[in-house]
Amino acid sequence: MIKSDIFYAAFATGFASQQTSPIIRKRRGKIPKYYAAFGDDELSFWFKVNPKASGLLFRPGEFWPVIETKKLRYSQNDNGLVSWYQYADESMNGEMTAFQWSVYEKADSLPGTLLSLVRREIESGFEVGWPHTALFYVDAHDAQFCGKLFAVHLLPWMKRFCAKPETLDGYMWRVHWSASADPSDSD
Numbered sequence: 001m002i003k004s005d006i007f008y009a010a011f012a013t014g015f016a017s018q019q020t021s022p023i024i025r026k027r028r029g030k031i032p033k034y035y036a037a038f039g040d041d042e043l044s045f046w047f048k049v050n051p052k053a054s055g056l057l058f059r060p061g062e063f064w065p066v067i068e069t070k071k072l073r074y075s076q077n078d079n080g081l082v083s084w085y086q087y088a089d090e091s092m093n094g095e096m097t098a099f100q101w102s103v104y105e106k107a108d109s110l111p112g113t114l115l116s117l118v119r120r121e122i123e124s125g126f127e128v129g130w131p132h133t134a135l136f137y138v139d140a141h142d143a144q145f146c147g148k149l150f151a152v153h154l155l156p157w158m159k160r161f162c163a164k165p166e167t168l169d170g171y172m173w174r175v176h177w178s179a180s181a182d183p184s185d186s187d
Contacts, residue, residue, distance in 0.1 A: 001061050002137075006143070008143075010140035012032040014148040017151070021155050021158070024154060041069055042071075043068070044066075044069075045067050046066050047150070048066050050064075059117070060107045062136060063137065064131065064135055068082065072167055073167060074166075074167050074170035074173060075169065075173075077169070078167050078170065079167075080167055082166075082167055083131035085126045085128045086168065093125070093126050096135065100136055101122060103142055106138050107136070107138055
């Protein structure tokens, strides 16, 4: 496995190798963070490495996309978090799942890897309500590939988001949680 600094450098290289859009810009810093303006708001994107899994010998490294808005909020309790999976399509999820299985196969050759846990997480798939579902990597090549993959899909993802912008909290209240317990009704 590789440490988080190696992951971030390889991810940024992979992301930069793909042409995205001039509206998507990179912030300065050691951790690759990106942002895009939409209307009078801004979406921030970054890819958080699980520091507890990073560099462990018995488990692939883990990361997940973190997406936040500054102003878009469903209610006072809404923190502006947006799930990648709200706007990812079947093709995006299929590519990411296929990649996760390739990481699983690679990790299978590593001694003592807890593959049963990794397998279960991959088989669980991606759900909107679980935005921090772990995506796995073993080496810098995997991290670079993930950077490319997210860069390729970011513009179509942004188009779907901008067509109907909604935070995860808003989505969950609209689709899964009871409208009768809606926090915006209690104001």
